[in-house]
Structure formats: structure tokens, C-alpha cells
Amino acid sequence: MNEGLRSELSKQGIFTTTLGDLYNWGRKNSVWPLQFGLACCAIEMIATTMARYDLARFGAEVFRPSPRQADLMIVAGTVTKKMAPQVVRLYNQMPEPKYVIAMGACAISGGPFKQGYNVLKGIDRFIPVDVHIPGCPPRPEALIHAFMTLQKKIETQQLTGVNRPRHLDAEAPSEFPVPKFGGHDLEPPNNPAVWHAPKLVREP
Amino acid sequence: MVMETLEQIKARIENAISGAKPEIIPNESPSAQRSLLLDPAHAVEVAKFLRDDSQLRLDYCSNVTGVDWLDLIIKEKVKVKKVVEGVEKEVEEPVERKRPGYLEAVYHLYSMALKHGPLIIRLRTENRADKNHVPSLTPVWRGAEFQEREIYDLYGIIFDGHPDLRRILMWEGFADHPMRKDYVEPDDYEYEPTPHDEVLEKTKQHHSPEPKP
Amino acid sequence: MFMETAIDTPESKYEILPKTLSNGEMDGELLEVAMGPQHPSTHGVFRMDVVLDGEKVVKLKPVFGYLHRNHEKIAENTTYLASMPYTDRLDYLCSMTNNWAYALSVEKLAGLQPPERAEYIRIITGELTRLVNHTCLVGFLLQDMGALGTPLMYAFREREMILDLFESLSGSRMMCNYMRFGGCRVDLPAGWLEQAKRAVDSYSGFLDEFEKLLTENEILVARTQGIGVLPPDLAVNASITGPMLRASGVNYDIRKVDKYGIYDRFEFRVPLGDHGDVYDRYMIRLLEMRESVKILNQALRDIPAGPIVDPKAKLRGFRPKVGEAYGRIEGPKGELGFYLISDGTPNPYRYRVRPPSLINLTVLEDMCLGQDVADVVIILGSVDIVLGEVDR
DSSP states (O other): OOHHHHHHHHHTTOOOOOHHHHHHHHHHTOOOBBOOBOSHHHHHHHHHHSTTTOGGGGTOOOOBSSGGGOSEEEEESOOBTTTHHHHHHHHHHSOSSOEEEEEHHHHHHOGGGTTOTTBOSOGGGTSOOSEEEOSSSOOHHHHHHHHHHHHHHHHTOOSSSTTOOGGGOTTSOSOOOOOEEOSSSEESSSOTTTOOOOOOEEOO | OOOOOHHHHHHHHHHHSTTOOOEEEOOOSTTOOOEEEOOGGGHHHHHHHHHHOTTTOOOEEEEEEEEEEOOEEEEEEEEEEEEETTEEEEEEEEEEEEEOOEEEEEEEEEETTTTEEEEEEEEEOSOSSSOOEEEOOTTTOGGGHHHHHHHHHHHOOEEETOTTOOOSSSOTTOOOOTTSTTOOOOOOOOOOOOSOHHHHHHHHHHOOOEEOO | OOOSSSSOOOOOOSOOOOSSOTTOOOOSOEEEEEEOSSOTTSSSSOEEEEEEETTEEEEEEEEOOTTOOOHHHHHHTSOTGGGHHHHHTTSTTOHHHHHHHHHHHHHHHHTOOOOHHHHHHHHHHHHHHHHHHHHHHHHHHHHHTTOOSHHHHHHHHHHHHHHHHHHHHHSOSSOOOOEETTEESSOOOTTHHHHHHHHHHHHHHHHHHHHHHHTTOHHHHHHHTTSSOOOHHHHHHTTOOTHHHHHTTOOOOHHHHTOOTTGGGSOOOOOOOSSOSHHHHHHHHHHHHHHHHHHHHHHHHHOOOSOSBOTTOOSTTOOOOSEEEEEEEEETTEEEEEEEEEOSSSSEEEEEEEOHHHHHGGGHHHHHTTSBHHHHHHHHHHHOOOHHHHHO
């Protein structure tokens, strides 16, 4: 249907859409985050849901304590090596379609605690991340921005074709392997299927 | 209330407990918080004395800290009499003395009843490797329980008589004691150019710098 | 390489327990429950391994370390000043008091004396932090009791007022990084004191509103009175500090004992509890907030003009003499201390945080034994922990 016809119909009070748009419209406006705080960022995450910032305006006020009922994992805070297997396990327990926001410098890369022996240098070493939101901690506005970015991503996902979302692709993995505690470090220290060390490019 | 001086406390400990040889550790910094070094054999007795004595009543063990002291080579100049060219002279000669490393547990004691403090007591292990035992003071002050566990976890001091000596912060099965000064952390840096010297050095170990095409 | 299954292999660390309580009331299987690290009521990534006989707790072991991010090790590898932003992230609700405790310890180590105006600013920001912390604590405690949302929303509404003050002062809402050795980083911006005065004036009204809603609420009283009793002798022996100690009736407030800063100039009282139960711990926090408002009113009235940093303090080339110092303050959660050993280099040789949250958890098992499993959540909530400080 071309745009002209659609706008002509809407003038007559007839609303037309595609099934894919309707499906994504519903999905993006009812994202249920997992009630899952790790560190400092969790306080700002709570502040985002409270009176002044009110994440409920975006249909995401229902924080679920159980991963089985959640669509979105907000990794809010430092992921330590002791906690990393639990984070991956929680992610595995979430049903598809599921999304991840890495909130704050620590969740992205280890942040200020990057030099710590027990700090995981970014949760994207084990699970795929959809939106990174920097800050230490990010302000509530920044989290809302991350959330709107995620909504845009959901909105533009095609339901068929090569780039269809993971939950519509029977081949795509839904669970990721859980690392084990080793004698000196996690074993393995990252999941090569998800993460590669970035190539170091230096100005000559 | 003002606490007795460290010298008075030392003298009273020596009177009360035979064989205890507390030693005053000086502190040159402006804080002037000196401490008492206890010998491990009498540490628990001395601790009980400090807690129960009516003038001290140090009933509150605020803080327990582990410290790792590495082997230290102390360079000193010692005057030696030497025969130089047939004449006996006093000559200064550099002498290297090796102080073996040890692990230390430092306790900061206060009194909640008499509202004074701090009295700082220290316990030292014989060395950093196998003779790493000190008596636990958790039976005297329960507040030391988690802190001694933490020191066991991060420094590897074994507290004899601790009711529940397990790792507390790192996972069971972790092999190292990461707060020791010679601990080598796992090399899992994300290799990105940063201005920090140490990080840059680590980065270089993994990547030869590739100039942009 | 990876774990085979998604479920942990159960390896019980407990010896075999009797299957009934000592009075023989219940006879059933013991149930071992791991509460946390992902649990809506554990205030972060804290874990309790609880052994239950029916509803009753027969054993409880806290498990730490899920947020152990090596604060002390990082601080020993960097300069004194560079650790200041890390202290913000210890107890991330109370960055100002963390800054203060660290600055106080370094001042003891290096022999610095902050000027008078800086001391006043420290007291104002410190007491505002106490308001933030206690308000949030009451909100979270009520949330744990099942009042989902509403009290916490009231609490966060007030918190935002104070965070606005912190933001205009330091540039950041939560991680203020405001204090410096021998003073403070920047002077108060124009109009800040008036804004603070307005916020403090409105706080008594908020506390009245809060108390009207909560203090005599039947459900709150029924859920908290007589629950999680902590006897005073055990509290002292287990090094409990802060509101939790005073709820058990022990009169020990470091603001009064050490008189650090200029606390001896202010008139305030130290509220004490009688029973040491969860209700007393809740009430102590509300009463302490009223005392904080009193201190704030005096400080905002008396604050003098003048410099804000000790002229002896230097940012570059800061090398304290060889020695050690332990400084402590009455943080909102208890005694927050920093123990520093200097070896004459720009980095501390040993940097130790005395974490009140961790040490206050020593008696968690004693308070929970024999209580219902639903009360464990409330008892933990009344201890007031922040995991950034527990695990560091």
C-alpha cells in the first residue's frame, strides 16, 4: 500500500497497518524489565521508575523479579567474576524475545574498576548486548534514552528475512554457555562465539 | 575519657600475664597512633585482659586489617674498624640486611563502655609461605569474624581457633590470595589504547601496534 | 569447558541437622534455600543460604563477594587523591560521608586541618547524606514488607530534592567526589544555601507525613515489633555500629564520642531504642533524621565565609610521611573508617575500608534464628546494607 492511499484512508477514519508493524508496536510498548540490580547503577534504575522520571510512560514500569516473566535485562552495575555465571544463567532463563541494556561503564567494559582482579571487563564477553549506555552512573534521562533506542530497534525489526529477530529464527541460539569458576579466573574468560577482542588501531 | 598511655598498658599487660612480651611499634606520622605488637602465644590471653580489665574495657573491636610485608633489604652503613694501609681506621661500610617478609593482622580496639580508644594491636606471622598462622581473636570479639575471614581469603593468614574459616569474597576453589603484593592478576584486559602507562604496557604485550592504512 | 547444565550442582556445606526444632514441634524435611544473589529483597547481589524447618529458620549463612570489585587493591596501586572517586562507589547512597571519612583519615596521616567553612560544608553535606540514606532505607524496608512502590516513591521524591543540591554543588547526582584532603573541592554556588534551607525546612513536613502514614500503621507494627531482636551485649561484642547499635540501647555515636570535625558545636540528641527489634531500628532512623534536620538548621545559620581548603594541602606531589593512621566517622550506616599505611610514596602501602554494612551483618544469623522466613527479608532490610560497601 502506498503512502498516499494510506493517508487518504486515514482521513476517512480508516487506519491501516501491516501485521509486522502492529506486532512490533505491541512489543515495543510493553517491555517488562527484569528487576535486577547489581551495583550503583541500580539505584539510578530505581530512580528512573520513580516519581520524577517515571519509566511507566514507556510501558516498562512492570519490573519482574523472575527472569521467566521478563523481556529486558538491564545489567545495572559492575559484573564481577563471581556474579558473571549467575548473570548468564538469568539471561538463559529469560524467554525469547529478550534484550539486554548494558547500563553504565562497568557493565560495558569494567569501567573504573577495570583493573580489578575480580571484575568482568564487560558483560558482552558472555551475552549479546543490544544497547550500551555510558555513564558512571548514567543519569535517569540516559537510561530513558537507552530505552527509547531499544524501542526503535524493536520497531524496525523485520519479522522475516535474514535480519529477523532471534526469536523468529529457529537456528539462532537462545541460551549461552555458563562459565565455570576456575583456580585463577573464569573458565573460559570470554565466550568466543559472542565476543572478540577489538583490534588495536593506533594513529601512526 | 582518656585512655592510659601505651607504656602504662604495656607494663600492666606484662604484670598480668607472665611471659607476654608486648612491643611498642612507633609511628612517626602526624597521627601518632602507635601500636602494640603481641606475641602469638599469649595473644588471646592479652586480648581477654584488654577486654575485661576494668580500666580499659576495650569491648569493641572496630577494625581488623591484613597487611602484607614483603622481604625487605635494608641498606645500612655500619662503622667497622679496619686496617687500611697499616693503620687501624674507623670506616663506614654499607651492609645489606635482609628482613624476611611476614603477614600482619592489625586490630583497632575501642571501648564503648568508657568511650575511649583506639588501642591498636598487631599480630605477625613468621613468614609469608608456610608459617602463616596466628591465633584468632574472634572468640574474644565476635566482630572480628568476617574481617578475619576476609584476611584469610585475601592474604592467606590462617587464624587458629576461628569458628568458620572459609573464603568470603572470592569463590571456593580460588587458588590465590589476591591482596598480596606479589599477586599476579589474570591477564584479561580489553586491549584498547589508553594513556595509562601500565595498561598501555599490557596492551603492547598483546598487540603490535598497527598504524592506520 | 563451560558448565554442562544451567543449574548449579548442589554441594551442601552444612552438616546433617536434626529434623525437628528442640521443642519437638515440627517434624519435617529441612529445606535449604539460597536467597539471592538475584532476589528482589536482598538489596543487590547479597545471598543468604537459609535452612528452613517449615517456615522457621534453623540456619542462615550469608554469602558475600558478588560485588567484590577490588576497591582496596586498586587504591593501593594509585595515588591518594585518585581513590577519592572510588570511595563514592563504596556505599553508593552516601558518597559525601564516604568522601569525608577518607579525607579525614588522610588528614590525620598528613597532619592537615580543614578551615572552618569547609568543616561547615562537610557537616551540611554529611547530614544531608544521612537524610538521603535513612529516607531510602525506610522506603526499601517498607517495600520489603510488601508496600510495593508507594513509600519508596515518597522517599525518592524527597531524595531528588537533596540530589539536586548535590548536583549543583559537585556536578553529579550520586557520585559527588566533593571532598579534598584539607577541605572541599569548590565553594558553594550562589543561592545554594537558600536552596538548601528550603529543602531542609520542607523535610520536617515530609517526616510528619511519612510518620503519619507509617509509624502507627497496624501492619507495620505487627510485622516489626518483637522481630529480629538484638541484645545489647551481643551487639557490642559483634562490633555493631550506627543506628542498629543504638536501637539496642547502647549509647555510642562517634559524632559525640570523637567529636570529629566541629560536631561539638552543635546541639543534637542521640536517639536510643529499648527493644532492639526491627521496629526500634525503623524508629531510630526517623528520629535521627529529625536530629539531622536540627543540625542542618544550626549549620546553615552559622556557616561563616572564608577559604575552603587548608593552604598546606597540595594536590600534586602529595606524599605523606611514613606511618599509619585510622580515621573514622559516624556514617549513616555505622562506623565508617579508613586505615592507611604510608611508605612515603605517592601511593598508600595499605588502604583499608572498615565497612559498617559488612560488620553489621555478623549478627544476621543470630537475629533470624527461629523467625519466619518472611521476616528474614525484613530483618535484613532493617540492617541497612549496601553491597558496594559489604563486598567493596
